[in-house]
Amino acid sequence: MKGLAGFALSILILLAPPSAGAQSKPKKAPAASAPAAPSPYAQRFATLCATCHGANGRSDMPGTPALAGQHSFYAITQLFLFREGRRSNEAMTAVAKTMTDADLRGFSDFIGTLPPVPAPPPATPPDAARMKKGAELAQQHKCTFCHGADLSGGQQVPRIAGQREDYLQMSLQGFKSGKRPGYTMAMSGAVSQVSPADLDTLAYFAAHFTANTAAGR
Numbered sequence: 001m002k003g004l005a006g007f008a009l010s011i012l013i014l015l016a017p018p019s020a021g022a023q024s025k026p027k028k029a030p031a032a033s034a035p036a037a038p039s040p041y042a043q044r045f046a047t048l049c050a051t052c053h054g055a056n057g058r059s060d061m062p063g064t065p066a067l068a069g070q071h072s073f074y075a076i077t078q079l080f081l082f083r084e085g086r087r088s089n090e091a092m093t094a095v096a097k098t099m100t101d102a103d104l105r106g107f108s109d110f111i112g113t114l115p116p117v118p119a120p121p122p123a124t125p126p127d128a129a130r131m132k133k134g135a136e137l138a139q140q141h142k143c144t145f146c147h148g149a150d151l152s153g154g155q156q157v158p159r160i161a162g163q164r165e166d167y168l169q170m171s172l173q174g175f176k177s178g179k180r181p182g183y184t185m186a187m188s189g190a191v192s193q194v195s196p197a198d199l200d201t202l203a204y205f206a207a208h209f210t211a212n213t214a215a216g217r
């Protein structure tokens with residue numbers, strides 16, 4: 001098994017600008033980087049991913065994360081972890097295991113172009129006391145330090161604002177139990193001192209977080 005340094009190095013290689021040597025198929029690259037040609041990965045996403053993740057990257061399926069508004073760097077680390085069997089989920093392992101490095105990059109770049117899609121408005125307004133408690137916990141445990149005051153993340157840190165609550169809950173419990181080893185130790189460290197009940201409150205807070213929450217409304 002490769003150590004974390006090995007994984008980090010592999011990602012750096014994946015993220016390096018494509019050069020002749022990095023292409024999996026020897027293909028003549030266009031002389032200048034021609035912008036704005038629609039990515040073939042948009043089509044492949046529609047065919048292979050949209051059934052579960054939604055055409056616009058927002059899913060209605062239980063346990064299935066919204067990808068809309070997610071950062072390409074974060075997406076590539078996760079596709080890589082699925083491919084290498086470091087993060088396991090039956091559906092995603094099957095999807096990722098045959099991906100080439102170019103596929104990891106292509107899908108991640110496409111995900112990075114999907115604008116955030118807000119969660120459908122809840123039937124009842126979020127519980128104010130629980131939101132307040134969640135905001136306090138997010139400060140206390142430095143969630144906002146890495147994920148940002150608006151929980152939108154950046155680079156290898158995922159957007160968690162407006163993510164599905166069931167998925168957030170499962171992910172946080174997974175980091176705590178070790179079922180989901182992260183790309184780095186950041187999350188296992190962050191949740192080690194947080195009780196399962198507080199993790200659920202944090203999941204509730206992030207899932208219901210909107211621009212209004214940020215503005216204190």
Ligand code: HEC
Binds near residue numbers: 045051079
């Ligand atoms: C059969 C349903 C299914 C299909 C098809 C599918 N996914 Fe997923 N995907 C999931 C589920 C479920 C998860 C959450 C996995 C977990 O429990 O950790 C996930 C997680 C992810 C994540 C990690 C998101 C995060 O916030 O950590 C990425 C990135 C992703 N999928 C991309 C893709 C791409 C790209 C495709 C198409 C090539 C695809 N998925 C196809 C069900 C699916």
Ligand code: HEC
Binds near residue numbers: 168172184194
């Ligand atoms: C030191 C920086 C850091 C801190 C502090 C931190 N996070 Fe994270 N978080 C990350 C990174 C980096 C990831 C990507 C996971 C990986 O390594 O694969 C992540 C992933 C997550 C995910 C998974 C999202 C997804 O789409 O799968 C959730 C949920 C999350 N963090 C919530 C929290 C909460 C709640 C807190 C506070 C208790 C917190 N984070 C504190 C950096 C941090």
